Amino acid sequence: MGEQADSRDSDWVGQPRPGDEPEPMKAAEVDAAELASARYPLGRPGRPFDRRSPFMTGLSAAAGVLVVLAVVRVVLAAREALLLVVAAMFLAIGIEPAVSWLVRHGFRRGLAVAVVYVFVLAGLAGFLAAAITPLIAQGQGLIEHAPDSLRHLEEKYPVVRSAAARFELDEKLRHGLDGDLGGLSRGVVGAGRIVFGALTSTVIVAVLTAYFSANLPSLRTNLYRLFPHSRRPRAILIGDAIFAKVGGYVLGNLLISFITGGLTFVWLAVFDVPFPLVLAVLVAVLDLIPMIGSTLAGLVIAIVALTVSLPVCVATVGFFIVLRLLEDYLLAPRIMGRTVQVPAVVTVVAVLIGGALLGVLGALLAIPLAAAILLLVQEILYPRLDEPDQ
Incomplete structure (x- = not known):
């Protein structure tokens, strides 16, 4: 029993066929060769199955359950x-937006992405070169002097002393510094593991961001092709609106967080509040979380400002209230x-x-996702619900 291939076979892979192929299969092979064309090299798509048939209904339901279970397992x-x-x-x-602006001004997309990346990396490298040493020093000082600062507040303000005694803040603070977190921060293995994990995640995100940005037009096109032809124009309009909101x-x-962090650093430096750089970076990072983040940062900095004096603490609280209003309304x-x-x-x-x-990433992504859902x-749910019943 031999195998043969004829002129209809692929130029790359020969399709093995038995020498005594049954007549029905020979006829099917001939029909397959005639069905192929330049427009439909694999044949014109046939009529879809009847989705209302009991078999297709049961098959679709079973397939849907399996797909959901598989997706959940993969996500977890x-x-x-x-x-x-x-x-x-x-x-x-x-x-x-930055990449598109460069593309409109004559840059190829790959070059535009590279320019944006170089600009961002140069700014980040400049900041780290200027601030990494004082940032580490101030961060260590803030952690090491936390018990002394709390003791100073207890001696200076009876309200703080009674609150610390009621909630056992001294013991909790000492336990937190001497516990697992302190061990990880001081241990070479633990610190190295944290740094390596953070660097690995950062590199992965940076590479994926560059890939997604360089191929965003093709990704966008392939995404919209998943929609039926009749609904594709509407999907393009809504999808582009969502992209605009997210972008x-x-x-x-990011720009607002940079501005608020800079203003906070200036305020803290003017009033000689301890550790101004690390506190300003804390404000910039937490301000990425809308509403809640800036409030938490303001509470932390108000407590640190209280170690200077009560008027400075009150003024700092007022500064954050004004900063919040400035951020929300200007x-x-x-x-x-x-x-x-x-x-x-x-x-x-x-x-x-x-x-x-x-976690933190979910809080950061919550607002654009909420905007997309709204x-x-x-655009889709409300118009259908507002239609009068027929």
Whole structure:
């Protein structure tokens, strides 16, 4: 029993056929060769199956259950990797306004992404070169002097002493510094593991962000091709609106955090509040979490300012209130404009849920996701619900 191949076989892989191939299969082979064309090299798609048949209904239901179970298992097993991918995708959409601006001014897309990356890395390298030594020193000083600062507040303010005694703050602070966190921060193996993990995640996110940004047009096209032809134009309009919201939020939020961190550093330096650089970086990082982050940062800095004097603490609280109003009513409207329109109550709920599910990254991604969901509800769900019953 031999094998043969004829002119209809692929130029790369010969299709083995038995020499005594049955007549029905020979006829099918001939029909397959005639069915192929330049437009449909694998044949014109046939008529779809009847979705209303009992077999297709049961098959679809079973397949749906299996797909959901498989997706859940994959998400749980690859949670950390998926978080890095999602973060990179959001960053790619966030730098898209800058990349698109360079492309409109004559840059090739790959070169535009490289220019944006060089600009960001140069700024980050400059900041680290100028601030990494005092940042580490101030961070260590803040941790080491935390018990002394608390003791100083207890001696100076009876209210703080009674509150510390009631909640056992001295013991909890001492336990926190001498416990696992302190051991990890001082241990060579633990610190090295943390640094290596952080560097690895950073490199992965940076590489994925560059890839997503360079291939964003093709990714966008392939995404929209998943929609049926009749719904594709509508999907393009809604999808591009979502991309604009996410991009405007990510880029605007980073810029606002940079401004608030700089203003905080100037304020703390003027009033001689200890550890101004590390506290300013704390404000910039926490301010990335809308509403809740800046409030938490203000509370921490107010406590540190209380070690200087009560008037400085009160003035610092007033500064953060003004800074918050400035951010909400001046910076955000001018930088983000009307790109991200999320009610305040939805913002708080989204941040709380995102933080509970995915930690800090979930809190950061909660607002653009909430904006996208609100847009889908307004454009798809509400119009259908508002239609009069026939």
